[in-house]
Amino acid sequence: MDELGEMVGTSSAIRAVFDLVRKVAKTEMPVLITGETGTGKELTAHAIHERSMRREGPFVPINCGAIPETLLESELFGHERGAFTGAVQQKKGKLEAAAGGTLFLDEVGDLLPSLQVKLLRFLQKGTFERVGGHETLHVDARIIAATNVDLKAAIDKNLFREDLYYRLGVMHVHLPPLRERGEDTLLMAMLFLKQAAALHRKSIRSYTPEALKALRSYHWPGNVRELSNRVRRAVVMAEGPEITMHDLDLSDETFHADDSLDSLRAAHRRIEVELIVKAISMHQGNLTRAARDLEVSRSTLYRKLRAYKLERLVPAHLSYPVAVGD
Ligand SMILES: Nc1ncnc2c1ncn2[C@@H]1O[C@H](COP(=O)(O)OP(=O)(O)OP(=O)(O)O)[C@@H](O)[C@H]1O
Ligand SMILES: [Mg+2]
Structure with missing residues (x-):
């Protein structure tokens, strides 16, 4: 049977996905993975990482929908000491943890507009600042994002930035429902x-x-x-x-x-x-x-x-x- 790491399937619909994944894996571009719940988006993100030049580097997942909004920015981008009450020391975010590897942004549709701007800038320039920090940092991490919501509809409602959507979705892998x-x-x-x-x-x-x-x-x-x-x-x-x-x-x-x-x-x-x-x-x-x-x-x-x-x-x-x- 055809397989891609742990992913199995032999239908023409899934074989087309496997072919695309193999191609996408060889590039350094961001990838957007869409599909209904339980279709294998995380598994696919992992398969792309495992087949990329970055396979020796870390694969760092973060679920944008599961982390309280107030914490997400610092989780993603890290913070400097004293950035907010409780920030007793400097902390690196997931983005820095993914250096040399892949950052998997799950449920990217849940990102607040302010964080969408920050992510867009990272995608365009590879730079960001930690929360409360003034120093501009560079990090070499590939972004793979996933969502099971219709981002186009979110764009129409002004909940998701169109420019970010096009940046993320240059390489788009859609997982068909079972x-x-x-x-x-x-x-x-x-x-x-x-x-x-x-x-x-x-x-x-x-x-x-x-x-x-x-x-x-x-x-x-x-x-x-x-x-x-x-x-x-x-x-x-x-x-x-x-x-x-x-x-x-x-x-x-x-x-x-x-x-x-x-x-x-x-x-x-x-x-x-x-x-x-x-x-x-x-x-x-x-x-x-x-x-x-x-x-x-x-x-x-x-x-x-x-x-x-x-x-x-x-x-x-x-x-x-x-x-x-x-
Ligand atoms: N093609 C496949 N072959 C074998 N197992 C699969 C395949 N696709 C998905 N699975 C399994 O199904 C489960 C769901 O997969 P995964 O977590 O990647 O889905 P998801 O799209 O991220 O779901 P959600 O939207 O709910 O987060 C996992 O246990 C995964 O191992
Ligand atoms: Mg998932």
Whole structure:
């Protein structure tokens, strides 16, 4: 299966993201990562850092939405001694901590206008001052920012600076929601199941056919994080050898009809991958049986597994040693 560090996926939507990430990683430009909650924005930021020239340097995350406004400026840019009550000594901020590496500004849409100005200046000139400081400092840090709010709408409401948006978004990586990643849902469901089962020492290897159908048609508002949580919980809850819809806490009402159109090629690929994942899941990794169900030879199934980069679904001793990643 295609992967980027810890990121898995084989759908065309996510492969396009992986390609972009590989390109973006080689540059020094700021990156803006957008996507719904739980789509993998932090994981992507990390993957970019790990593939950049700065990989030996620090990766410093800061959540702009989680820190009180009054503290954020000093957290980010540091402060001088006596800058405010309680500033008993000089303190370096996250930006300085990210020297030689990457500063990950999560929920950048929550930055106050005054800090947006300060960030913009850093992006343009590489300079800033600590809170209460007069000395202009330089630091070599790459900025990766992420948001799950619509920054364009925030710009319209004068909550986000347009010039900052264009500075940050020169390189823009958008993570599609899980419901638009076709076969990836089942693929990840299988991998998360393998991991959780190993962790909890339970011999669950597959899902019931109804559970697979539910996984496929649920709309996943919480995206990959929700999938991973539901599967982990289901593994703990499950009493039988297979995970049921009930274990996943999914019901018929949660299904939604998928009325989007696919190209024939994409549909062909999606259906093949889905059937292969299902067959291998149902036969717990036994390729001979899976091939028999699919009415193809074992070697055809092998070939398809390789073509779709699905080798990881098969127990280690059966899989081909194929290099994945880039
Ligand atoms: N492609 C992927 N393959 C495997 N795991 C993934 C993938 N994408 C996301 N995850 C997992 O899903 C969870 C959520 O990912 P992450 O924290 O990067 O999302 P996020 O977009 O930053 O979410 P939020 O908007 O809520 O902060 C993590 O546990 C992460 O490891
Ligand atoms: Mg996040």
